[in-house]
Amino acid sequence: MQSSVRSIFAVVLALTLCACGGNKNAAQSPSPSPSAPELSPPAGAMSTMATVPPNLNCGAVKPVWVNLRTKKYHEPGDPMYGMTKHGEYLCPSQAAAQGFKRARP
Numbered sequence: 234m235q236s237s238v239r240s241i242f243a244v245v246l247a248l249t250l251c252a253c254g255g256n257k258n259a260a261q262s263p264s265p266s267p268s269a270p271e272l273s274p275p276a277g278a279m280s281t282m283a284t285v286p287p288n289l290n291c292g293a294v295k296p297v298w299v300n301l302r303t304k305k306y307h308e309p310g311d312p313m314y315g316m317t318k319h320g321e322y323l324c325p326s327q328a329a330a331q332g333f334k335r336a337r338p
Contacts, residue, residue, distance in 0.1 A: 282315035283322070291324035297333075299323050305336040 289296055297306040300317045306328045307314045313336065315322070323331070 283320070284315075285322050289322055289324070291326075294325055296322040297325050297328050299328050299331075299333045300336070303336075304333050306333040307336050311336065 283298070285296055295309045297308055298311075298314045298317070298320050299306045299322075300313075301319045301321065302317075306323070306325070307317075308325075323333075
């Protein structure tokens with residue numbers, strides 16, 4: 234009985250140390266800001282955002298970024314907007330007419 238209590242205590246202690254980061258000092262490893270989560274594009278995405286062509290005129294509506302491989306479009310504010318490797322900007326009406334579907338975040 235005593236050995237099982239010790240085993241349980243050792244497991245709880247190990248989990249507690251793992252959960253709190255052990256004996257690390259906060260100054261040694263700063264944690265990311267909770268108000269600004271880091272969003273990184275998935276593998277295969279471009280490293281910089283593509284620029285909207287100046288001759289694309291969608292009126293008052295902002296253009297969407299279409300992924301030519303997945304047949305999905307990304308709206309402004311989406312982390313993948315202008316970022317996928319195989320894509321281009323289109324007006325939302327053009328994207329829908331060509332069969333592109335809205336990407337769900």
